[in-house]
Every structure is written in C-alpha cells, then in structure tokens.
Amino acid sequence: MIPFNFIRPASLAEALDFLAENGERTEIIAGGTDLLVELRGIPAGKKGPKWVVDISGLPELKGIREEGEEIIVGSGSTHWEVHTSELIRETAPLLAAASATVGAAQHRNIATIGGNIMNASPAADTVPALIALEASAVLRSREGERVRPLSGIFVKPYQTDAAPGEILTAVRFRRLPAEAKSAFVKLGRRNALAISRMNAAVVLFLRDGVISEARIAPGSATPMPERFAAAEKILIGQKPSEELFRAAGAAVAAEMVDRSGRRWSTPYKEPVIAALTARALREALAG
Amino acid sequence: MIGLSPLRVDGREKVTGAARYGQDLKLAGMLYAKVKHAEYPHAEILKIDTARAKKIKGVAAVLTAADVPGNTAFGAVIVDNQPLAEDRVRYLGDAVAVVAAETAEIAEKAAAAIKVKYRELPAVFDPREALEPGAPEIHEGGNQINHHKTRKGDVAEGFRQADLVIERSYSTQRVDHTYIETEVVVASLDHDGTLTVEGSHQNIFSIRAAVASFLGLPLSRVRIVQAALGGSFGGKDDCMSVLSCRAGLLALKTGRPVMLSNSRESSLIESYKRHPYFLDYKVGVKRDGTLTAMEIKVVADGGAYASMTPFVTWRSVVHATGPYRVPNVKTDIYGAYTNNTYTGAFRGFGSPQITFAYESLMDEIAGELKLEPLEFRMNNILRDGEITATGQKLDHTVSVGQALQAATSAAGWEEKRRRFSEENRTRLLKRGIGLACSYRGVALGAEGVDATGAIVRIQSDGSIDLTTGLVEMGQGLKTVFSQIAAHELGVPVERVQYRRTDTSTIVDGGPTVASRSTIMGGAAVRKAAIAAREKLCAAAAGELGADPAELTAVGEKIMVASDPDRAIDFTGAVALALAAGMNLSSFAWHVSPPIWWDEEAGKGNAYFTYVYACQVAEIEVDPETGKINVLEVWAAHDVGKAINPEAVRGQICGGVATAIGYGTLEEVELVEGVTKTVNLDEYLIPTAMDVGKIHSIILENPDKYGPYGAKCIAEPTAELCAPAIANAVAHAAGKRIRDLPLNLERIVLGHKLVKKQRRAR
Numbered sequence A: 001m002i003p004f005n006f007i008r009p010a011s012l013a014e015a016l017d018f019l020a021e022n023g024e025r026t027e028i029i030a031g032g033t034d035l036l037v038e039l040r041g042i043p044a045g046k047k048g049p050k051w052v053v054d055i056s057g058l059p060e061l062k063g064i065r066e067e068g069e070e071i072i073v074g075s076g077s078t079h080w081e082v083h084t085s086e087l088i089r090e091t092a093p094l095l096a097a098a099s100a101t102v103g104a105a106q107h108r109n110i111a112t113i114g115g116n117i118m119n120a121s122p123a124a125d126t127v128p129a130l131i132a133l134e135a136s137a138v139l140r141s142r143e144g145e146r147v148r149p150l151s152g153i154f155v156k157p158y159q160t161d162a163a164p165g166e167i168l169t170a171v172r173f174r175r176l177p178a179e180a181k182s183a184f185v186k187l188g189r190r191n192a193l194a195i196s197r198m199n200a201a202v203v204l205f206l207r208d209g210v211i212s213e214a215r216i217a218p219g220s221a222t223p224m225p226e227r228f229a230a231a232e233k234i235l236i237g238q239k240p241s242e243e244l245f246r247a248a249g250a251a252v253a254a255e256m257v258d259r260s261g262r263r264w265s266t267p268y269k270e271p272v273i274a275a276l277t278a279r280a281l282r283e284a285l286a287g
Numbered sequence B: 001m002i003g004l005s006p007l008r009v010d011g012r013e014k015v016t017g018a019a020r021y022g023q024d025l026k027l028a029g030m031l032y033a034k035v036k037h038a039e040y041p042h043a044e045i046l047k048i049d050t051a052r053a054k055k056i057k058g059v060a061a062v063l064t065a066a067d068v069p070g071n072t073a074f075g076a077v078i079v080d081n082q083p084l085a086e087d088r089v090r091y092l093g094d095a096v097a098v099v100a101a102e103t104a105e106i107a108e109k110a111a112a113a114i115k116v117k118y119r120e121l122p123a124v125f126d127p128r129e130a131l132e133p134g135a136p137e138i139h140e141g142g143n144q145i146n147h148h149k150t151r152k153g154d155v156a157e158g159f160r161q162a163d164l165v166i167e168r169s170y171s172t173q174r175v176d177h178t179y180i181e182t183e184v185v186v187a188s189l190d191h192d193g194t195l196t197v198e199g200s201h202q203n204i205f206s207i208r209a210a211v212a213s214f215l216g217l218p219l220s221r222v223r224i225v226q227a228a229l230g231g232s233f234g235g236k237d238d239c240m241s242v243l244s245c246r247a248g249l250l251a252l253k254t255g256r257p258v259m260l261s262n263s264r265e266s267s268l269i270e271s272y273k274r275h276p277y278f279l280d281y282k283v284g285v286k287r288d289g290t291l292t293a294m295e296i297k298v299v300a301d302g303g304a305y306a307s308m309t310p311f312v313t314w315r316s317v318v319h320a321t322g323p324y325r326v327p328n329v330k331t332d333i334y335g336a337y338t339n340n341t342y343t344g345a346f347r348g349f350g351s352p353q354i355t356f357a358y359e360s361l362m363d364e365i366a367g368e369l370k371l372e373p374l375e376f377r378m379n380n381i382l383r384d385g386e387i388t389a390t391g392q393k394l395d396h397t398v399s400v401g402q403a404l405q406a407a408t409s410a411a412g413w414e415e416k417r418r419r420f421s422e423e424n425r426t427r428l429l430k431r432g433i434g435l436a437c438s439y440r441g442v443a444l445g446a447e448g449v450d451a452t453g454a455i456v457r458i459q460s461d462g463s464i465d466l467t468t469g470l471v472e473m474g475q476g477l478k479t480v481f482s483q484i485a486a487h488e489l490g491v492p493v494e495r496v497q498y499r500r501t502d503t504s505t506i507v508d509g510g511p512t513v514a515s516r517s518t519i520m521g522g523a524a525v526r527k528a529a530i531a532a533r534e535k536l537c538a539a540a541a542g543e544l545g546a547d548p549a550e551l552t553a554v555g556e557k558i559m560v561a562s563d564p565d566r567a568i569d570f571t572g573a574v575a576l577a578l579a580a581g582m583n584l585s586s587f588a589w590h591v592s593p594p595i596w597w598d599e600e601a602g603k604g605n606a607y608f609t610y611v612y613a614c615q616v617a618e619i620e621v622d623p624e625t626g627k628i629n630v631l632e633v634w635a636a637h638d639v640g641k642a643i644n645p646e647a648v649r650g651q652i653c654g655g656v657a658t659a660i661g662y663g664t665l666e667e668v669e670l671v672e673g674v675t676k677t678v679n680l681d682e683y684l685i686p687t688a689m690d691v692g693k694i695h696s697i698i699l700e701n702p703d704k705y706g707p708y709g710a711k712c713i714a715e716p717t718a719e720l721c722a723p724a725i726a727n728a729v730a731h732a733a734g735k736r737i738r739d740l741p742l743n744l745e746r747i748v749l750g751h752k753l754v755k756k757q758r759r760a761r
C-alpha cells in the first residue's frame, strides 16, 4: 500500500481547520471499509493522498437523536448503531433494515453511515432508504454549514459535490409517522457480505385506503440513486393492489432504461428491478 | 480409538494462533521477492531489460530464465511449465523475471521497472477452437494435451435398441480453490549446501523434484518442509513448485533467505484452477427406463500448461457414465492447451464436472420418460458384482443404492417432491428438492504406482514419534494417523506426536491427493505401529512368561490377551526392549492392490475399490431475481469405516460448502486471457449464511483393502451438490440450467450475461 501521513484530530473544529488548509491532498477516513480498499488499489509509484484524516473518534459526529419532528443521525454512526437504534427502528424502519444488510457484522461494527453516503456508490444500501426518507445532508467546513437534500449531492458514481474542506456531519429527516408504510429490499448474490445487485426503498402514505403519497428509490439502477417520479405517480390516488404494484414496478424498470440506457446488464436488471419494487411495495403494505 | 472422535491433535495451536504458517516465517537477513508477470496472454519475448531494476537501491537480484542452472521447465506428467518464461509467455500468470530485495516494496518497485519487449502472438481461449486445425499452437506438437477413451460393447447397437435417444450438452466453469492462505515459501541455503524451501506446500515430493531439476541439484540436497497450511484443496501443488523454483533460484544466487508470496490478486491470476469442461452426452434408453448406450465427448480447458490435465481427465473418462449399468459405452475426452490460466488438481479431480453433467442428465431422462428421478436411478444403478463402463467387475459392497435410500429417506424425499410441486403453484418463492449420486475410485488408481510409508519411533520415555510423507491440510490427517498409531500401541493419542512433513525425514510416499491418505497412509501407519508393538511384545514375553503372539497392547499396558492381569506397563516394556538392544523404530511401506488400465482399448480395473454417495439438496429459488437459497443438504457417504466420525462430518460439511459455491456462485472469469475476478469482492464464495443446514449420514461397508475397512471421504463430498441443486431448481421452477454456475442471471435469463469487451490490449 502507498505511504501516507495519518492525522487524528481531537475535535471537529481541528479537523475542519486541517482540511481547510490541506483538503486537496487529503482523504477522510471514518470506518475505512471503502477507503482502505481504494488506497490498496493504488499501484506502487502512483500518487495517492498525502494525508489521511481520521474522523472516527470525533464525538461531534456521533449519536442519533430527535429534534422535534426531525431525526438527526451523526455521520459517524456505525451501521450497527443505526440498525439497533430504537429511535431509527421506530421512526425510519427502512433505514434500520438497510443498515442491517451492509457487509457482515465486522463491517457494521466499524463502517459508518457517513462513509456509505460519501463513498457515493450506486450500490450503497442506506442511500436509497435515506432518499425515500427525503433526508438532507449536513455538510460543514471551516466557513460554515450547508444543508442540502441528500439526493442533490451526488455528481456521478463515487463522487459527491462536497468541497475538499467539507465534512458530512449528519443526515437529518422527518420522522415517519406511525401510520406510514415503508420497506427496504435488497438482492445480493449471497445472504451476507454481499453488495447489492439491486435494491429498492419505498415509503407509502395511505388516506382512507388510498395511496396519498409514494416515494420509490431504487438502488444500483441508475448511476446516482434518486426517486422515480413516474412510478410514484402511478400509485397516487390508487388503492393498493397486486396489479398496481406490478404496474409501478414496470414503470420503475422503464424509467431505469430511460435514464441509464440499454446496457449489457439491462436484460437482467429490467425485470428484476420491476420485481423488487413490487416486492418492496408489497412488504411495505404488509407492514 | 477407532471410530471415536478425539480432539484434533492440531486444534489447539490453530485456534490459539500459535500455529506457524508460511507468512509467519522470518529468517535473519531474509529478502522479499516479487515477480514480473507477462503482459500478453501469448507472446514471444524479444528482450528483457533489467538494468533499471538492478540499479534500485536495496535490490539484491533480478533473475530471468537465462539464470536458471538446470531445466527451465518441470511437469509431473508433461514437462512444459516454466517458472520463468524462457522465450514465450503463454498466459498472463507467467513470470518473465523475479526480483529479490530488502523489502517487499522495493521488490515491487523493481519488478515494475523491468521492461520487456514482446511480439504478440495469436492466442486461443476456447479449448474447442484450440483443437481445430490451424489454431495458434501454444506448445510444439499441437494443442492436444491428451485423449483418453473408454470402450464397452457397441454404442451403435445400443442406440438401435433404444426407444429414445437423448442428446444434451453441459458446461462447467473455471473455479479457484480459494484457500484462506495464499501461496507462500521461504527458501534458504544451509551451510552444507542444502536448499530448504518451507512453505504452504501440499505435495512436498513433487515440489522437490521440480526444484531439484530447475536448480540442477541432486534430490538429496533439496529439502521441502511444510509449514502449517491454511487450506489447499488440491491447489498447492504445481503453483508451489513454481514459487519454490523462483525463490530457490534467488536464494541460490544471493546466498540469503528469500520469501516469495502471492497476494490474493496474484493467486487468482497465477495459480491453477479447476478445469472448465464442455460435455456432450448422447444416451439411449428404453421406454421402461433401461439405459442401452452412452456416447460421451468432453473437451477440457487445460490452459497454458498440462499440469494434472492428463490425470484429471483420466479420472473423468473412467467415471463419465456415473454409477449406472450401461451395456454400451463410448467416451472420449480431450485435454486442450489454451492461453487461459492453467488448470490442474482441485478437490474432486475431474469428477465435479462430469457428475454435474450425468446427474443433470439422469433427471432430464427421467423427465422425458415421465419417471420419478429416484425410481429411474434405482433401476439403473450398479449393484454388487456388476461391471462398470471400463469393464471392471465390482468385488466389494456396491452401496450407491443404499446411499440413495439413506439420503432420500432422511430428507423426506417422496413427500417433499409431491408437496413442493403442489405448493409452488401458489408461491412466489419456489421450493425444490433434487439429488445426485456417484461412485468414485479411491486413491490414485491406474494413474501410477500407489505406495506410501510410515515411521513409528518409540522413544525411551514411551512417547511416540510418527512420521509419514503425507500432509495435514485441515482434513484431520494428523489426528487420524495418530489415532491409528495409538490404537495399535494401546496408548492415548496424546502420547503420539505427528512430525511435520519434510522430504528429508522419509522417502517419497507420493502426494496427499486422491483421497488416498487414510486408505494408503493409514494402512502404512498401522503396519508400522503393529511392527513396533510386536517388538514390545517380544521384549515383554519373557517377563510375562508368555509367547509374544499371546500378547496385546491395551490401556498403556502390554498384556496377555486372555489374562489381562498378567501385564506390564507400556514404558516398562519399552525399557525392557531397549535394554535388550532392540530397535524401537519401525518403517512400513504399503503398496496398493494391483490394478490395470489399457489406454489403447479404453478398458481396465481402474481402481482397487470405489466409494458411493448420494446428496439431496432442498432449495428455495426466486424465479424473479434468480436468487437460490440452499436450505438443507443431506449427504450420505459410504466411507467403509469412519475412523474419526467427527472428521468425516467435517469433510462432508466442507465439501458440500465448496460444491454450493461451485453450483451457484463461483467463476474465475477470463476474457481473452485476462482474469476479471482478481479478488474476493468479485470472486464470491459462499459464507456460513449461504450453505444451509448440512446433515451428514455416514454409511459403513468395510472394505477388504482399507485399514479397519476404511476407504475415503475427502473428494466425493465435493462432487454432488452442484447437480443436486440444479435438479432441485428444475423441480422448483421448471428451469433446467445446463451451465454452471446457476447464478442470478442464468436463473432469470437462462444464460450468462456477457459484458461487451473490446479486444484485450
């Protein structure tokens, strides 16, 4: 592995100061489960980061709490902390479900939700769940804080619009009301330690037996995770039914092909994302 | 002691981390080596420029084929594998140069600084194309590595008698052994000029032969020592010879110890794999389900070097029909060179491929005839005294029927076949249950001479040293051999110390392969221990006032068998023997019973005995996503006699897990010779969450040739689950997949997804 300098700031302010000066040649490390794989892949002799800043010990990034109607998840929360949090299980069960599927127990004990987001993989498991929760990203630099809809920070696969001096400090979203229906379903090649071949997160609101609001966020379907409005529209104003869910699934598949084009993997992904979406809707409804 | 399961004798050191593996070896002044790999799958080497690499500070040596003092190539069957490519590279795992330096980082930098000029040659990646006239020639004399055949009866006549002739083609993929520990050696020179190579070796004697020939040293000056081994599964043979030759050469030239190890990436690119097979089966069958003829053609992808291809494919040709009564058989199997990663030994050794084909096919035929797969098999399986496809009369208990019955009744077969079919009509996730059975020749068979030795040395304090040339690789050999010695000497296992395997401590007793260790090595250990016991009995006879033949060794005593009160303790007997000037070291040699093979006629008594097995897999498959969940596996194996039942169960669980990976997940993907799956993020093996519940069913029909009646267990466990899963998927979802692995895409689309590739380089 290429050599680098390892910095472990004592506070968020210290970390931000360091990044403000050296951000361009620095990588942030939280759990390191993505970053170390990436650094190991840099061939000997090629340039890597000069510094690696370890934010995993920063207390400011820890903790899951509520503020009024909002849930705030510190970016340094591990997947284990997320999926075992009573608060998350109650207010965002689909996020708990997504975190529970990341890697194996060893990863979940160390890997963070912030790393999952900022790595910006199209297959990241918590991101579709967070997008379906309409979460916002809280980004801090020495100059200050900006809060952006999470779905807006992804520029392309493995790249966000965060500036070199910025740290994601938290994600926040409105708690799902008790009557909201939601689900996260994941398809991996294995039952553990599997990157999503595809996944889907959905949230449904029903009023008088009719769907009043729908959010569908498939993962590994598009270069950047996002909501699929056309499919959501099909659901709104309708009574849930198997046919309806199948229609929504088909719409997701069509929208995926529209956005990503026909690729070598499309013959597989097209029917499968339709099936997964329908399944997620079914599971959400069943509660 | 025989039939009990004492704790593994090497368990403690392994779970406490005390076991010393190759990577743990650190010798004073040790250098680190790195290899410069080929840059084309097939190219002529025009010039290797090592000048820049040699100038880097900390580099001790940069060597190429020009520096090899002995033969540049080795090979157990065909001498064609060059640890340092001389004038041509034949796959991307070939090395053109090897570097030793003070640190691994410097060595890597130096390897990168080596510049090689090539002339690219036309390459061939499909073994069927490689055998066509005009294909680019990979080795002089053409691309056919070998052609084996079996002939029995007259297939034309057999097909005439058939009511139905069914033709099917199957294919299997290239898979990696995926041992946890990648390959590693440390080579060092002794002051007396002996070269020692310690490392993750499976077959110390074949590795020694390769190193001695490569370095031009006599065998007596090369010593191969096995470090604790982190898994092998047939995989640490030729590739370990390659590493040992390279490191040995560097040690010889620098006079310093050299460590050479493969990263996971190098291991996946460089080490040999299991052969991909292309199998065409044509079967004649009567309406009542009687088989009349089988005509089989198989092409195996041998990759760049022959390695074990001639033997692997020979095992396939012997077993290609499966354990069935087929009056007319014509089988032809070809091994072909390609510019892919070479292929060789892998647990199963030519059987997982053919078992997948013939057991899928048996279900297909049953389906065509509207017969139940179990019933159809029961009507056609070999029985006691019947004749195999190679013309061999089976003179032991032929237990394939017993295995079929045992596995299916434990699984609740009939009821589940019916119930799942019904329930699946209304279920989204489909359940299925499938089976596969096999027979398997034990030990090397007519591949070559099969003999091995053991030394039992009783020390003056009554402790016992046990040495053989066979190795522990996780299978439990040390424990089973220690049990046998302890049993015959009437002492607890703790008294026996199994020595590390080392070519300088015992004569060449062949490789630890072919599931031969218990039946061959166990028999040698038993003989040596009995010989040692007889000496103790002779020494004690006077004291006990009995004839030595009346004495026995039990409970740490030498006693009169008919009168246990007349006894002296074991150490007492040892003292008496030593005082009498007796030699308490005994060496025994065990040779396999006679077998024969007529390669021209394609007939013979291929193996001296066979084992029989059946596995049943219950699965759930999601037809919409292609995801298979293996829920439960019932594995019934006739082992002759389970010397250590817990070790047998361990072998069954491991073999089943391997086969589940083979069946559903694993594939080393090569595109035009380039390995696409270079680490375990892409090369996926099953986790504990993917193997379901495994039920081991041990059957015991003692064999006259095995110690205590024991036969074998290691490899048959790995040859059955892939076809059992394929048959279960067909039952569950009505989808017959004829190509491995049954991954998500194959289940949904019926075929593999292929990424469009631009031509490599």
Ligand SMILES: Cc1cc2nc3c(=O)[nH]c(=O)nc-3n(C[C@H](O)[C@H](O)[C@H](O)COP(=O)(O)OP(=O)(O)OC[C@H]3O[C@@H](n4cnc5c(N)ncnc54)[C@H](O)[C@@H]3O)c2cc1C
Binding pocket: A027, A028, A029, A030, A031, A032, A033, A034, A035, A036, A037, A055, A075, A076, A101, A102, A103, A104, A107, A110, A111, A112, A113, A114, A115, A116, A117, A118, A119, A123, A124, A125, A126, A162, A166, A167, A168, A169, A193, A194, A195, A196
């Ligand atoms: C074997 C294995 C299995 C895996 N399985 C899964 C899986 O099933 N599902 C899944 O979604 N992922 C999986 N991953 C990927 C990875 O574990 C997750 O993405 C994880 O959440 C990353 O978190 P981390 O804390 O380890 O991130 P790190 O590796 O520390 O960081 C990842 C990236 O984000 C940046 N970063 C981290 N924190 C911040 C922050 N607060 N502000 C700004 N930038 C930041 C880093 O600079 C880096 O670029 C797997 C990885 C491995 C190695």
